[in-house]
Amino acid sequence: MPDTRELNTFNLASEAELQNKKVDIRQIISNENSFKDDLKRFNWFLIKNGDQGVMSNKTKIKLSKYIEQSSSFEIFKSWYLPDGSQIKL
Secondary structure, eight states: OOBOSSSOHHHHHHHHHHTTOOOOOOOOOOOTTTHHHHGGGOSOOOEESSOOBTTOOHHHHHHHHHHHHOTTOOOOOEEEOTTSOEEEO
16 A cells, blocks of 8 residues: 555555445565565455555565566556546455
8 A cells, every 4th residue: 555645555545434335454564575475365466567666665565566576466447546546355
């Protein structure tokens, strides 16, 4: 989950609550040694290309690339943001 002005954990969690959806939004904080194991705790991911915001780090970039390249995950839907970046669920 990126942390930008347009897309962040707080905004999505607030919107889910407003719509009375039973969805929990979490931002994964991983390290380089365990990021693949962290995937076992979640059943969907929202990844963004381009600017990842203030919480970006090498591990988050590795995690996004791993998810995109893995045959264990499929793209359910994608959207373009006003800055031209793309979000994939």
